[in-house]
Amino acid sequence: MAINVKVMERPVGEVSYVRATLSGLGLTLKHLVNPHKVTVQYPDERWDISPRWRGTHRMLTTEDGKAKCVACGLCPTVCPANCIKLVPGEDEAGNRYPLVFEIDEFRCIFCGYCQEVCPEEAIHMGRHYENAEYSRDKFVYDLERLTAQTHPVSELWDPADPRGE
Template identity: 70%
Template sequence: MAATVQIMKRPVRKSSYIRATLSGMALTFRHLVQSAGDRSDKTIQYPDEKKQLSPRWRGTHVMETHDDGRPKCVACGLCPTICPANCIKLVPGEDDQGNRYPIVYEIDEFRCIFCGMCQEVCPVEAIHVGNHYEAGEYTRDNFVYDLDRLMKQTHPSTLLWDPADPAGE
């Protein structure tokens, strides 16, 4: 089958962009006039008022603790293994009774993609992705969350998708 080529000719006259510019300005003016009556519905006074986040929102991490203040983490090594961004650093240790615990547990929030896989893979549900999203810092070093800082996080955890409940109810 032979390929056919269709030759398109350009218009001979010079095109003017005045019509496109005026239609764009008319659209902007229409939006300006339509939204003048209900501006208060669209404006949020941010520090005082905040939007309701989705229950599945993924923000900074939270390390769950036991009642005596020890982290729930058993240093199994699944979270750094499953992490696609390679942002979790874990050095395991063991006490006299044979209980495993993390000596070093750090999450680099700059590298983290907030996928929630660390939360899903944790066998003891020690690490959770929280609802906190206001994480402004002055230096890059403050975005590396160590074990103490993760245990001090008090914001609630997020609800991730459960494969047993595909509708999310």
């Protein structure tokens, strides 16, 4: 398949750009008198985000308040950004649990693979998007901070319902 390229000839003589300037000014004036509001006054007004928005992480807990994570090691294995640090431990009954579970939110690309691969559905991407801190080390979320998150979790995309309804 051939690509058609249209070559435009540049004007050779003297050219007046008054028409293009007036056209641009007319477009500017049209936007000045347009009552359509495009600015959202952020702290007071908020916009609705999609239920599939993938924001900061959240670790779900069991009824007794412990993390549902069984330290299987799938989430750090599948993470393309290598932002999850997991050190597994085991109690005397043989139950596995994470001794150290940290997610570096600066390295994370919010792909959602950790949520998809988790067999216990312990880690979830939340719908929280206000991530302002005063120091870089506050963006490393440890297990205590992950379990303390209370924002709603994101919904994964269902291929059977491509429009997400």
